[in-house]
Amino acid sequence: MAKPNLDELEYVTGKALRTELEIIDATKLIMKSGTQLVVESQGAEGIIVIKNGCDTTWKAFVDKDKGNIPAIYKGSGDALAAGFATGYLENRDFPDILRLGVACGVANLLTPCPGDCNIKDIERFVLMVDVETID
Numbered sequence: 001m002a003k004p005n006l007d008e009l010e011y012v013t014g015k016a017l018r019t020e021l022e023i024i025d026a027t028k029l030i031m032k033s034g035t036q037l038v039v040e041s042q043g044a045e046g047i048i049v050i051k052n053g054c055d056t057t058w059k060a061f062v063d064k065d066k067g068n069i070p071a072i073y074k075g076s077g078d079a080l081a082a083g084f085a086t087g088y089l090e091n092r093d094f095p096d097i098l099r100l101g102v103a104c105g106v107a108n109l110l111t112p113c114p115g116d117c118n119i120k121d122i123e124r125f126v127l128m129v130d131v132e133t134i135d
Contacts, residue, residue, distance in 0.1 A: 001037040001084060003077055009040055020134065024057055025046055038088050039079060039084070039101070048134070049098060057134040060104055062099040066128040069106060078115035079108035083122075099129040 004027075010017050020059040027038040027050045030043045034053055046061025074096035083104030089096030100122070108114070 001039060001081065002035045003039045003041060003067050003081055004030070005041045005043070005077070020048070024050070027128065037084075039080070041080065041105075042079070045082070047102060049100070058095070058098055058131060059134055060095075060102045060129055060131045062102060062125065062128050063130050069125070069128065076108040076114075077103035080105035082115065082117075085097055095131040100129050102129045 004012065006017065009023065009026050009030075013029060017023050017026055017111035023040055023067065026038050027048065030038045031050060031052055038050045040048045042048065044060060049058040069130070080101045083101035084097055086104075087100040092100065103122045104117050106125045106128075107117040111117065114119055
């Protein structure tokens with residue numbers, strides 16, 4: 001799994017990425033290196049996900065209208081990755097893995113330590129995560 005943010009993705013590709021399509025194309029370049037899963041984190045905008053061997057591209061994000069969520073979305077990549085790993089270990093279906101990863105990332109924002117999450121926050125936020133496919 002590679003989990004670049006937009007700045008890291010732009011650094012790797014050597015160009016500014018302005019549109020969702022440009023971001024998707026850049027994540028596909030990372031896939032060519034043999035990476036099985038690329039999760040591009042976009043802070044408050046959620047994540048864009050491409051999985052090797054699958055034609056679908058996903059976007060997962062917190063629906064801000066569903067509840068009170070933190071305003072800052074930076075520095076929670078470790079928690080997001082841990083949510084993905086947990087989802088895989090629990091054999092969840094892929095959209096639920098995305099929901100869990102995003103929920104862990106958001107829950108981490110409520111704690112003072114990187115990667116730290118409260119299970120009750122995760123359970124609350126997982127209900128607020130929307131998963132969409134991108135055509």
